[in-house]
Amino acid sequence: MLRILCFFMAMMASGLSVADVAAVYDFESRSEEQRYQNLIAELRCPKCQNQNIADSNSPISKDMRNAVYQMMLDGDSNDEIVDSLVSRFGEFVKYKPDFDSRTFMLWATPAIAVLGGFLLVVGVVVRSRRAGSATPELSAEERARIDKMLAERNQHGKG
Incomplete structure (x- = not known):
């Protein structure tokens, strides 16, 4: 019983160390939140192979999400935000490069x-x-064999 209790306590403690608090951002309107979601969905994480910064849990993606949010608060346009991140991380962060x-x-x-x-x-x-249109000519021996086979077939077929 003590082993089971220790096992469950160890499992709970390991779960707490892996848990991560998701960042919560306040937006003025639903359209601003949608704009933010679209921006982070179209930017690729520089550390991850093929994951956008919305789905990645890497520290660099968290920094990029914070930067996008801060630039939105500062009034930057989508192009300005993307250009800023491209200048910082390279063209790789865009899923659709220019x-x-x-x-x-x-x-x-x-x-x-x-x-x-x-x-x-x-x-x-x-x-x-081209290869199919050129039919080879039959030799005299081949014609004789065909004629003989047709004659035998006609004899057996009529009889």
């Missing part, structure tokens, strides 16, 4: 891949049609 010379390949790769696949399919179809 189209420029650095991101050309990022945006062009899907189109290049689709075009390449289309050209490959066209090439295979054209090649198979």
